[in-house]
Amino acid sequence: MANLSKREFVALNISGKNYLSWVLDAEIHLNAIGLADTIQNKNQASNQDRPKAMIFLRHHLDEGLKLEYLTIKDPLMLWNNLKDRHDHLKMVILPQARFDWIHLRLQDFKSNYEYNSSMFRIVS
Template identity: 70%
Template sequence: MSNLAKLEFVALDITGKNYLSWVLDAEIHLAAKGLGNTIKAGNNESDQDKAKAMIFLRHHLHEALKNEYLTVKDPEVLWSNLKERYDHQKTVILPSARYEWLNLRLQDYKSISDYNSAMFK
């Protein structure tokens, strides 16, 4: 019974701050389970596969998101709704990341490892 509550990866946060990594993890896990096509537009997957994908996706959502998308029964619809809600992060995060990258200086860090950590973040 404890395996039912086990997450394969971190659930999507309500703020969407982990959306980009969550999307990648979800796509990889769905593909590994043979359910990757259930989230693609115009798919002809069986109702059983769609149900398996929905169980998996809902299991990896924040509780508030589960409640908000309670009536959604198609994984393709859920996937597109989440994408519409959170995929704008590239336009929000990328400019600040580029600015930080351009202004990253070794002298701002106490050690080389701290600098390397910030650089690869």
């Protein structure tokens, strides 16, 4: 069954391909709704805030990830497990982006639009 309520941002894919943008979006939204301390180490989050943060985080996960982390009830533990699972992408994506940036040439594209699209993909 599809989620009935609208998501604020794209759910984390089970492959972790969008992990870096998802982390940034999740931190910003949790901060905006006053729940950012629930994902910090040694937090003093109240018993009411933890379930709210957990609902928010689970709402923005792929169905496969929800099933995989079904037994976790603490948002900090879920946050750290996802970080352990996907944080290595920084080491993989950054060198590839640097390589692409160095080898980006206008003459390799048919139009400025294609060049700009490729440039913005590398930057993001």
